[in-house]
Amino acid sequence: MKTLxxxxxxxxxxxxxxxxxxxxxxxxxxxxxQGRLFxxxxxxxxxxxxxxxxxxxxARAPSCQAPIQLTLARIxxxxxxxxxxxxxxxDDIRYVYLGSADAQRNQMSILRRWLEAHVLFVLGRARIDxxxxxxxxxxxxxxxxxxxxxxxxxxxxx
Amino acid sequence: MQDLxxxxxxxxxxxxxxxxxxxxxxxxxxxIGYFARDVRAATDVGxxxxxxxxxGIVSESAFVVFAWILILTRAFGTLTTEAxxxxxxxxxxxxxxxxxxxxxxxxxxxLAILGLNFLYIPGSRQAGRDIAWCLFALALESIWLxxxxxxxxxxxxxxxxRICVLLLDLLNMVAHAQGGVVANATTGFSxxxxxxxxxxxxxxxxxxxxxxxxxxxxxxxxxxxxPFLAASMVASIVLTEWRLALLAIDxxxxxxxxxxxxxxxxxxxxxxxxxxxxxxxxxxxxxxxxLPRHQRLA
Numbered sequence: 001m002k003t004l005x006x007x008x009x010x011x012x013x014x015x016x017x018x019x020x021x022x023x024x025x026x027x028x029x030x031x032x033x034q035g036r037l038f039x040x041x042x043x044x045x046x047x048x049x050x051x052x053x054x055x056x057x058x059a060r061a062p063s064c065q066a067p068i069q070l071t072l073a074r075i076x077x078x079x080x081x082x083x084x085x086x087x088x089x090x091d092d093i094r095y096v097y098l099g100s101a102d103a104q105r106n107q108m109s110i111l112r113r114w115l116e117a118h119v120l121f122v123l124g125r126a127r128i129d130x131x132x133x134x135x136x137x138x139x140x141x142x143x144x145x146x147x148x149x150x151x152x153x154x155x156x157x158x
Numbered sequence: 159m160q161d162l163x164x165x166x167x168x169x170x171x172x173x174x175x176x177x178x179x180x181x182x183x184x185x186x187x188x189x190i191g192y193f194a195r196d197v198r199a200a201t202d203v204g205x206x207x208x209x210x211x212x213x214g215i216v217s218e219s220a221f222v223v224f225a226w227i228l229i230l231t232r233a234f235g236t237l238t239t240e241a242x243x244x245x246x247x248x249x250x251x252x253x254x255x256x257x258x259x260x261x262x263x264x265x266x267x268x269l270a271i272l273g274l275n276f277l278y279i280p281g282s283r284q285a286g287r288d289i290a291w292c293l294f295a296l297a298l299e300s301i302w303l304x305x306x307x308x309x310x311x312x313x314x315x316x317x318x319x320r321i322c323v324l325l326l327d328l329l330n331m332v333a334h335a336q337g338g339v340v341a342n343a344t345t346g347f348s349x350x351x352x353x354x355x356x357x358x359x360x361x362x363x364x365x366x367x368x369x370x371x372x373x374x375x376x377x378x379x380x381x382x383x384x385p386f387l388a389a390s391m392v393a394s395i396v397l398t399e400w401r402l403a404l405l406a407i408d409x410x411x412x413x414x415x416x417x418x419x420x421x422x423x424x425x426x427x428x429x430x431x432x433x434x435x436x437x438x439x440x441x442x443x444x445x446x447x448x449l450p451r452h453q454r455l456a
Contacts, residue, residue, distance in 0.1 A: 020197075
């Protein structure tokens with residue numbers, strides 16, 4: 001009996017380690033965010049022009065020759081410098097996050113949406129947790145029709 | 159005739175392990191579940207191996223590691239060698255089984271159940287209580303840092319932003335708070351106070367540090383120590399507010415305090431404050447004559 005008790009604890013230890021290492025990884029969440037981004041691009045009928053290099057995706061619309069650049073950016077503003085380097089004066093910007101697509105980064109709106117989605121997830125009302133990344137989109141100004149596209153498809157609201 | 163009237167505890171000896179061994183097994187099981195998450199996080203970043211294991215363990219705060227060392231040494235050194243009861247055995251197995259689940263909250267629940275289990279070890283009441291206090295503090299810290307409490311930290315972050323504006327005003331800078339965002343108008347720099355940066359975030363760690371140092375110094379957590387615990391928390395909040403204000407000055411200072419040498423300075427001051435208040439509480443309580451020296455040091 002004593003041996004059985006010890007074997008039970010050793011088994012629990014092994015299961016404990018195994019379950020931690022079998023749990024979904026953080027890069028799985030990042031992959032899910034990128035998957036949603038690609039799904040959104042398909043819905044908007046945009047074609048990925050170039051495979052992501054440095055996490056920047058280049059896409060094109062059938063109606064416009066100029067490239068559209070997209071990337072996933074941290075919602076806490078931690079990579080604001082990187083985004084600043086990406087920006088071009090000839091482009092319009094869209095910050096897309098959980099059903100909103102704004103020309104200006106609105107941290108309050110982002111925070112409110114994150115909080116709502118996170119609370120819904122914690123309460124079991126939403127299937128996925130609030131993403132920690134928003135979609136940063138650069139639209140060429142010489143194709144004004146692109147601005148009218150429903151960019152929220154890249155990060156749908158809950 | 160004497161054999162027929164053997165007490166229950168003696169009969170239990172035939173099949174059960176000792177309370178000390180059960181304590182060590184159950185603590186080791188829950189501790190492995192506790193640290194496996196950090197070790198996995200370390201292996202996600204680097205190569206798996208001994209280095210990742212060490213990085214995973216030391217990534218926790220110094221007081222978490224200290225708490226586990228204190229708990230295990232107390233269990234080894236002071237728990238009774240009498241046979242564990244069936245209730246304790248089932249409690250320990252339940253805690254171990256819950257800790258298998260790869261969620262922070264599951265581990266917190268396991269720590270709390272194990273703590274309750276240690277409260278009722280016959281023959282080692284005081285050692286069991288010491289271990290239980292540390293386990294409860296670890297459970298509180300796990301829950302406090304979980305995503306369940308994150309909305310609260312975000313809301314506190316809004317309040318922090320307002321306090322930050324006041325502190326920047328003391329430094330002759332004009333700043334505005336909008337939600338959790340501090341916009342420094344003087345330098346044109348702004349920071350967002352996220353849940354992990356809010357002043358409420360380290361409070362459970364402060365409570366853990368207080369508990370561990372109190373028990374290590376041979377004291378018992380008591381109501382009369384509450385003012386010292388409150389003072390320790392206020393000191394932590396003030397320290398965090400000043401750090402946030404320094405982060406919001408400009409980009410170079412943000413880098414210095416967020417990822418540069420400033421992080422070490424902050425950590426050292428936080429560590430010092432966390433140890434100072436329980437030490438003051440111990441001093442105000444008088445000499446630790448209630449426990450023998452070997453028990454105080456565990």
